[in-house]
Amino acid sequence: MKRTAAIVCLSALLVTAGCSDSKSGDGGKADPNDEKQASAEVVKAFAVGWVKAWAPDGKPTEAAALTDNPATFGPRLDDVDTALVAQSATVTPQGEPDCADDSNCTQDLAVEAVLRGIGTMKWTSTAAVVKTGDAWKIKASGDTIYPGLGEANYLKRVRSVPARASILDRTGKPLTTNRPVVIVGVASGNKATAATYAAFTKNLDVDGTKLWNRAKAAPAGQFVDAITIRAEEWDKLRPKMGNLPGVLTMGGTQSLPESSTFARSVIGTMKTATAETLKNAGPTASSQDQVGTTGLQYSMQQQLAGTPGGEVNLRDGKTKMVIKEVFKQEGKAGTPVRTTLDTNLQRAAEAALATSKLPASLVAVQASTGQILAAANGPTATNYNRAFQGHYAPGSTFKIVTSAALMGAGLTQASPLPCTNTINVFGKSFKNYDGLAPYGNGTMEKAFNQSCNTAFISQHGRLAKDGMTKAAAMFGLGQELKTSVPAYGGEVPAPKDDVAEAASMIGQGTVTASPLGVALIGATVKHGTAMKPVLVTGKDPAGPAAAPLPPATANALRAMMRSTVTNGTASALASTGVASGKTGTAEVVANGKVITNGWMVGFRGDVAFAVIVEGGVSGGKAAGPVLKNFLTRFK
Incomplete structure (x- = not known):
């Protein structure tokens, strides 16, 4: 399923492939009898369609329509996009088509995909172009998207987030350290009851009505987070809330001071990223990340968070085993922020x-x-x-x-x-x-x-x-x-x-x-x-x-x-x-x-x-x- 991502600037750096001379008076249109020129034109259009497909809320329809099997290729292109969590792509045809005969040509495509929360992955694939009747079509193969995908193999992405750096006092003593937390929320839809939302309001100071509206609007099967609290606080609340209908929890860690009140308005707070805080967190942040929302946790977010790492593996479609690692980016730990606080x-x-x-x-x-x-x-x-x-x-x-x-x-x-x-x-x-x-x-x-x-x-x-x-x-x-x-x-x-x-x-x-x-x-x-x-x-x-x-x-x-x-x-x-x-x-x-x-x-x-x-x-x-x-x- 296509992800919804923040709108970003996309570009298709498309280079017109070399062509043989067209006939005079043809108005610059491709000569259908010139296989190189016709092949280059369809590859160029396909590249444009690919970029659109991997844009936020993009559809693979335009690119798929240029293949010899749109029904299978469209979902395949979309699935790879989803697997990589690509926020944008640049697809550039390379050189001139290489034509074996009047009906079969190939041309390389240089692809750069910005993987949300990791960085830019680059590769070169090959588009096979075949002439079917009077029309030239891209062969609907997984190898056109990434070499080695074939019909069954797939790409698997893993992202690793470094431990958040501490905020320090004037002597270098940590004011914040990574401590266990519990993210408390509800299941999407109508699983939670009125009593559940009332308990959120009473015990966690969460607006139960707003949480209910979010849960109803969320897609089926989603976890709708409400608040992140210290693990010891949840232990106290568990008897009151743990068994209420629809309540879900997730464990994790968060950079926190010694107590929930200590220097709170200066050190600041953290929550799951929103559209606003994601923008402040920088290009390598993810919508699933815990990011600063106020205070120094917000203003020094990028320094404290560091840079996530990640890798992409090509896996066998049947055994699920790794065939090879095709992309790797090392993460970089955050840098502590030293304050003047005593x-x-x-x-x-x-x-x-x-x-x-x-x-x-x-x-x-x-x-x-x-x-x-x-x-x-x-x-x-x-x-x-x-x-x-x-x-x-x-x-x-x-x-x-x-x-x-x-x-x-x-x-x-x-x-x-x-x-x-x-x-x-x-x-x-x-x-x-x-x-x-x-x-x-x-x-x-x-x-x-x-x-x-x-x-x-x-x-x-x-x-x-x-x-x-x-x-x-x-x-x-x-x-x-x-x-x-x-x-x-x-x-x-x-x-x-x-x-x-x-x-x-x-x-x-x-x-x-x-x-x-x-x-x-x-x-x-x-x-x-x-x-x-x-x-x-x-x-x-x-x-x-x-x-x-x-x-x-x-x-x-x-x-x-x-x-x-x-x-x-x-x-x-x-x-x-x-x-x-x-x-x-x-x-x-x-x-x-x-x-x-x-x-x-x-x-x-x-x-x-x-x-x-x-x-x-x-x-x-x-x-x-x-x-x-x-x-x-x-x-």
């Missing part, structure tokens, strides 16, 4: 997020290099990497950037900034977070460690229209990030008016950043220079993302972030060593209601970090305990 810090991040009842993300980076040490999303595992791709208002964590902007305009950490209950900017009233009582006169440092919105907004007139945008650029915000998995670099557009500028000074309005971007703000303060984030060493761009901060600004920010821990809103970190931090509370609209997200950013030693808790009442109360838990888990 296994212990990743475990600590995930354990800390498990204590949150609300969606939260945590990112840790090495301040001096920008290398990502941990990236976690919790409290439950998700494929969506909020830590890298989330678009969030950074709230008062952005006062780090605002302070740098004001210092660039001439202020210092000792400059007086009044903290009032509210402040009006061209008709727009801004206030502080509910837990802060206005304290009147104070310094920039006090406004920073108490997180007074009105104090910072009172200075908005000191900044140029693009002052916040330029200050953000010093911390690497607003740039396109070219990490190995997608990451959001943030956006700090120039404000359209004074109200928008005031909002941007407290991390609201049009200012957005990801947890990774906010962690890099903390890293910039510690290191003094913004660094590009790196996840895969040797692949992701590394080095400075901006010019160094002015030394006086960097020193002042370090002092202010330390005082925020010792005498400010980040006091939750006071018992975690010499840590520095800044809290943030950002107002956002969710489902028509105004809620707050709680932030905290900081650094300890060369490790910078950021945490966001969606729906958290404040940075100190929501993000602080999570970050404290994280910092107490490593030294």
Whole structure:
């Protein structure tokens, strides 16, 4: 039966065979009395028909019609196509026909067939052309397709897939290894019952209705896969699902981390290939392969998977024994991907997020290099990497950037900034977070460690229209990030008016950043220079993302972030060593209601970090305990 394959570009490199001179005035048509010319024309047409037959969803009708026995040759050509799993073919007539007499000629055909999931197989066959009555026909022999096929022999293809390479941590320790899995699915048709599909929904979080529709549409006798799970997980589910009508399973291996949740949104997941993931997997992948669908498993798919090998044997049609090996291609093992992740810090991040009842993300980076040490999303595992791709208002964590902007305009950490209950900017009233009582006169440092919105907004007139945008650029915000998995670099557009500028000074309005971007703000303060984030060493761009901060600004920010821990809103970190931090509370609209997200950013030693808790009442109360838990888990 003809396979359905992805549509690919096909070509028939057809060369017109040499012909004797045609009679003048014949319009270029073949002379039926010239055996070489007539034979060459039918071979040329046959080659075109062969290429069409082995195209995706192609039919052998056109090629078979040019033979002396279309009824037998058409299925034969189709069967060889199916056996080889050819996705395309090129068939080129060679030289001129060799004619023994006026009714019998032969001509060689150079064939190249791209075997799906293996590579290109090349051979030369011979088309025997006979004259039957007034017509020239290709002899319907298996040897025309491949020499030695004859009437009964056949070609047998075997494909071998190398073991998938591991994703490694920064020390070279494997984060993923090939572990036993079970592919759980159902038989096509109506063998599975409503109870079966309900069990898939309940126990495996598979949409039972969609699986049912797929099963009904699949050809008879097919295995319709639903989900791939670890072997130990299936062992627990087997008593509930193993005996349900229509349930089928297949064993295998898959490159997996230590648990189903470990670094899931960064390492990524794998599934049986779809049309989309097959395209990403490259020309040697097969629709039956387990390929990366998200994260590094997706973006580094071809490096991790390597190149499959394969062989084709000519076998005896009666004994099934191998006559000879006619094609062999050695596979090539994949190459490990070395990341910058620290296994212990990743475990600590995930354990800390498990204590949150609300969606939260945590990112840790090495301040001096920008290398990502941990990236976690919790409290439950998700494929969506909020830590890298989330678009969030950074709230008062952005006062780090605002302070740098004001210092660039001439202020210092000792400059007086009044903290009032509210402040009006061209008709727009801004206030502080509910837990802060206005304290009147104070310094920039006090406004920073108490997180007074009105104090910072009172200075908005000191900044140029693009002052916040330029200050953000010093911390690497607003740039396109070219990490190995997608990451959001943030956006700090120039404000359209004074109200928008005031909002941007407290991390609201049009200012957005990801947890990774906010962690890099903390890293910039510690290191003094913004660094590009790196996840895969040797692949992701590394080095400075901006010019160094002015030394006086960097020193002042370090002092202010330390005082925020010792005498400010980040006091939750006071018992975690010499840590520095800044809290943030950002107002956002969710489902028509105004809620707050709680932030905290900081650094300890060369490790910078950021945490966001969606729906958290404040940075100190929501993000602080999570970050404290994280910092107490490593030294």
